[in-house]
Amino acid sequence: MVSTGLAVFAAAAALLWTALGFPAAPTPRLDIVKVALTVVAGMGGVVALVVAYRKQRVTESAETRERVKLLNDRFGAACTQMGHDTPTVRLAGVYALASLADEWPDQRQVCIDVLCSYLRVPHEPDLDSPWSHDAETEVRLSITRILSRHLRPGAPVNWQGHDFDLVRAVLRAADFAGIHVPSGKFHLSLARFPGGWVSFDGMVVDGGEVWFGGATFEGARVTFDGAEFRSGVVRFEGADFAGGEVSFRRARFLGGEVDLSEVVGAVLPLFDEGEKPGLKLPVSPSTG
Template identity: 30%
Template sequence: MAVPGTSPPDERLRVMPWWLVLIGLLLAALLGWWVLYWLLGEADRAAAPDTRATLRIDAIRTGLTVVAGTGGGLALLLAARRQWISERAQRHQEVVAAADQAHRDRVQAHAEAVAEAGQRHQEHQAEAAAHDAAERRLTELYTRAVELLGNDNAAVRLGGLHALERLGQDNPAQRTTIVGVLCAYLRMPSPDDAREAEVRRSAQRMLTRHLRADGDVFWPGMRLDLTGARLDDFDATGCALDDADLTDATCTGTTRFTGATLRGRLALAATFEDLVLDGVTGDAKIMLDDATVSGRLTVERAEIGKLSCRRATIAAASLRATSVRRTAKFDHARFTEGASFREAAFHSSVSMEHATFTGQADFRQARFADLALFRWTEFGGDVWFTDVDFDGPANFGRARFHGPASFEHARLAYRPRVDQARATASAPHVWPDGTRVEPLDTDWLLLTDP
């Protein structure tokens, strides 16, 4: 049985024996003789001699015709057999030719496949050799740069920094490692030496230069681990930061993140002189928990995802016109000089429980879209909630107002809770409508809920 798509098997041809032809001729002669004998017998039965002679002639003619016809039939059969053999031979030649061509094609395809495999193998070996050579060169350059960075000479260390920077610029796969090395260098103890301070400032500038998405030198996706580092006038203005950790860092001068794009988490539980976050954007969680800002904190006209300043100690703060999309927490925070939240917008809950404002607290024209908690908050100076929108519940329970408090023109969706809040009796106040105020003693007024 032939398999589809393959040539049919060639059946072996059998040669016709000579005696078979002889038998065919004898049979044709016998048939002619028998027909002639029978017809002559029939002709001899005729009564008239003339009729008998005519019939005998016809009988002989018919017998010869039968013999001739039988012979012709045999000849036609032999001719048909020759034609069939010829066609079969032609078909066999075609099948053999097709098989030969298919075999040649398979041989050619195999040769091409072998050649292609050999070429690929050679290319792979060449690529592997080139990769190994490049890796060895990178390793040597990296090792040399790190050795320079550990040199006792400040100028040599500065050269090591530039070597690392060039290595990272030319090899994107090495940038994460190089940023880690630079961060580790800034985390190392810093001697009080002017030349070392310049080297460290150069390391800071290298980091921030490659975090600004404004040219070919931008290194995207970098994360900064500056825990415990010593930073001087660290300037990340306009940088794009994916997670940055400055926990326990000591930052002298002004630390700037002006106009930065922040993603992930920005941990700022560090010690700052001045901290500037003006105009920052992004969905990052800014963590100032336990931070100390001895100078001024400014977060003006910023778009922040989440803000947490719990237990922070801040001299002066300004969050003017800043928008916080998620929760903002200032629990137990201390503002020793003053704080301004003027025109700020808090789109989620705000908690300032147990916070302390030693100086004035300015919330004029601010908006609280959700819960606002000021329970146990100490207001040491003037506090303004003038023209504030409280779209959610507000709670000032047990708060302390040591200076004048003004809620003039404040818009409250709900009556604020003021249970057991106290205000100084020596200053003028403007309370929300419906607030019950009664003297507690000569120094304090007691605020209670209706």
């Protein structure tokens, strides 16, 4: 470093001395020395800034790698917990993964996919009474509550706009009340609702896609009371209303498309009177 500084000093002094016509008087020579020293000091400052910048970049890169490693470790640990035999451990993994999704925007969709995939795992719930449910149903209910909290207005961390793949999910109890679907996909195609109560009360669809194609309503109470359908698509193609109740009381049909034209089964959805723009009902409801 010292030798480099001396070399810069010598080069600067030589250039200035040449530019000034090789002065012999001591005053110009002193000025040349001062200017050369200033140049060396400036060059030293630039070098110091470059070195400091590179050190900062290296430090930031190391910190980023360490943070990503920590997040990946947490992801793996949460997934391991969700696969545990004990329901309470699985529940802890669910909340750990939800917390990670809040902190990790780059991989939030992946965390959501894992939570949704848990609901797609085959499950036969306890149907002994309308209100009792087993420990596994409690884990699944907790997942739907987590999803709902993040899809409601005012959520500290909002998951709106992401995709929720609940195809073939088994939901005996679920609370989706008040969720907003302004974009993204919320798919419940081929899902099963075996008894219990699943609430979509007050949900707002305003540009997103909600699918119930081929879903089976097996004696469940599924309510869309007070929901608003502003735009977007909600479809029930081939959904089987085999029993229970499907209610759209006080729902507002303000645009978009709500297609119930191809539902099958003995149960007809319940509506209030009045115009319902965008609502499509079966021309000849099935009685089978």
